[in-house]
Amino acid sequence: MRHWVSLALFFALSSTALFSQTIVFEEGFDEGSLYANSAWANHDPRHRITLDSTRFFSSPASLKVSTADEHTSSLSYIEAGTRIYGTRFPFELSEKIYIESVVDEGIPFLMSGQGTSFVLFLMPNGLVQLVVLKDPIRWVPVTLNVSDGYTLNRWIDFRVTYNGADSVSLYIDGILKGSIAQALMTAPVRMTIGNPATGHTSTFYVDDIRITRGSIPPPGKPGTVLIMPCSDTGTWDGQDVNVERNNAHFGLFSDPGANSYKVINPEFRREMKDSRGNPMVFTWFLIGGGILSKSISLEVQEPWIGNLEAIKRYHDTDVRTVGDELAFHYHNWVWNDPDHDGISHWNQSTKLDEWRGEFLETIGRLVIDGREFPTAFRSGWHYMDSAWETLIDSLIPYRFENTSPDQHDDTTEPIDNIYNWSLAPREWVPYHPSPTDYQVPGTLKGWETRCSYMKRAAAGSIFDAFSAAADGKNQFVTVWSHLPEGDFPDQIRQVDSVVQDAAQAFAGISFEYVRATDGMKRWRGVTDTTAPAINVDKTLHGDTVEIGVSFSEPIYQSLLPLFGKTADRRVSTIPSRQVSALSWQAAFVRSQSDFRTIGIGVCDTAGNAGVAVLDVAASALESTAGTFPAAFRLSAPYPNPFNGITVIDYEVPSPSELRITLYDALGRQVQTVLDAHCQPGKYRAVVNASVLPSGVYLCRLTASSAGGPPPFARTKRLLLVK
Secondary structure: OOOOOOOOOEEOOOOOOOOOEEEEEEEOOOOOOHHHOOOEEOOOOOOOEEEEOOOOOOOOOEEEEOOOOOOOOOOEEEEEEOOOOOOOOOEEEEEEEEEEEEOOOEEEEEEEEOEEEEEEEEOHHHOEEEEEEEEOOOOEEEEEEEOOOOOOOOEEEEEEEEOOOOOEEEEEOOEEEEEEOOOOOOOOOEEEEEEOOOOOOEEEEEEEEEEEEOOOOOOOOOOOEEEEEEEEEOOOOOOOOOOOOOOOOOHHHHOOOOHHHHHOOHHHHHOOEOOOOOEOOOEEEEEOOHHHHHOOOOOOOOHHHHHHHHHHHHHHHHHHHHOOEEEEEEOOEEEEOOOOOOOOEEEEOOOHHHOHHHHHHHHHHHHHOOOOOOOEEEEHHHOOOHHHHHHHHOOOOEEEEEOOOOEEOOOOOOOOOOEEOOOOOOOOOOEOEOOOOOOOEOOOOOEEEEEEEHHHOOHHHHHHHHHHHHOOOOEEEEEEEOOOOOOHHHHHHHHHHHHHHHHHHOOOOOEEEOOHHHHHHHHHOOOOOOOOOEEEEEEEEOOEEEEEEEEOOOEOOOOOOEEEEEOOOOEEEOOEEEEEOOEEEEEEEHHHHOEEEEEEEEEEOOOOEEEEEEEOOHHHOOOOOOOOOOOOEEOOOEOOOEOOEEEEEEEEOOOEEEEEEEEEOOOOEEEEEEEEEEOOEEEEEEEEOOOOOOEEEEEEEEEEOOOOOOOEEEEEEEEEOO
16 A cells, blocks of 8 residues: 555655655555545546556556546546645655647646645647746746657656755656746645646546655744634524514524534633643634624524623633633625615625714624623625725724635625635735725734635645744734534634644644734734723713713724713714823713713723723713722632633722732742733733643732722632643
């Protein structure tokens, strides 16, 4: 049997070889069945690929690739993985090929990853072309032509070598026919024999395939690969784009047999650990607004943000235990009839004015009803244009829509999946988008980041990231899917399997599973974990309520996310103006707006978010200032015991200097959680002990206030269990 061979098998090539290598793929078609070798992926029996026992280089069979003239109903190709995981690996590919006929062209091998890497063409009249792509997506080729490359009806030895840097060479029957001075632009992780796009116009036989791979040079200062698994998360049950007022059902979160209970589960997460030994963490981009804005569901109190409400109701404890992040996902749906046939649908709109108000209202509901302000965002269908990007950039620092090089259009109702990322960066490196072209780097202050669907995040994209990290570049890889997909847990396991393979192939390159916001801070090198304190003064002057908002540090937002909610549950933005670097003013007339509650949600430039929700009904406006805690208070940590991440709520009665410190059981300080000046209010501190060993820890808060309450100190016991 000659199939996959252990990576531990080394051998010395003959004196003509360029380097000592490892056999990573070998196939002689010895078993009489393609299915005997699991390496051949996606083999469709309808494809005109067969084993032939009448013609072979080595007994008993070879692979026959048939011409379309014989079988016009099917394509003729087969694929296998190569285990060439990066563009810095030197390698050699050899095949024995018997050419029976060439009408137009034949493809004995096409190597690809994120686009085509290189391909060998058999052309009429003995012409052989080796094509290396300078641009794998747009097909910008560099071509080597060999006019006397083959004669019909005999076995020929074809061999291609790559030096791991800048040269691809072609040997025919052991004779060097030429080289192309070009680095491979994408790792050739897949080998295709035959033509995957059109019917073949040639007939040839392939035997004794071998791929050998060399070692990559040890990195100087390697980068780190940050991997952010996530889900565009929302119920699909009861959602119909042909019905304006849907009755959404949230069994996705409440049913004990649903995927949510399977994957928001500490035991499931412990199956998958990163280089530091930490279990996988997840980011849940929860759908709000759009089709849910008209939902009549009675299963949640606020259907508009029903997915957030449901995941908190049924999984809040486990979300905290496994250390996941709740983020924001929004589809730019509009109920309309763009083709004017008299039938409306929930259609994707490309006109920002049609959904801008509803998008802002959704954020307001997240703040007031959900007590969450999103610092990470994914746009539905990956849709983006420059005006939409600029609006999001004014509010949310971290976005994960770049699905380069994909693009798609749709004009048939119900309209969906319109997006264009064809010109966006393909590296796993976040960038600041341009305000005039979201696909290119520019001057917006937030970040756009590349992403890949889990089922398409094949070895190519993951290994490209590890290869770039070997060159010293930190990488941020976003892989996404949908929680309602039936095989969602298996998709997660498959992603982890590919990542673990990459980590094994690139010894010395570490990877970390991260959440969206913390991961971006990690990629940026930001260590700040303290949210800005929010101080609110509200004063009644006749029928006008004046609001003053100040912060303990500069905030990210250029538009203050200040919202009001009325007695009949309507939410709208309250206009405001900035009066200093840290303060804003706003006002509303009670008889015109009838706001009963106001909410403010902001984050600092690192992405640490804070929310304040206040009662502004008439009975709450007797005092001219917001209601503050009467005394210092440190709540019990939650969860406790915990696995990596826990939170502690605390209250501050007056402007104070606060310090929260973590000590081990021997009394040694191991972490400063907070060291800041805080305004009066209620706060939450996140204790991230992911890098600490299991054991007992003490969390101590100390506070002092000039002219205020006496100095305060409290200690809480924590149990870290990994």
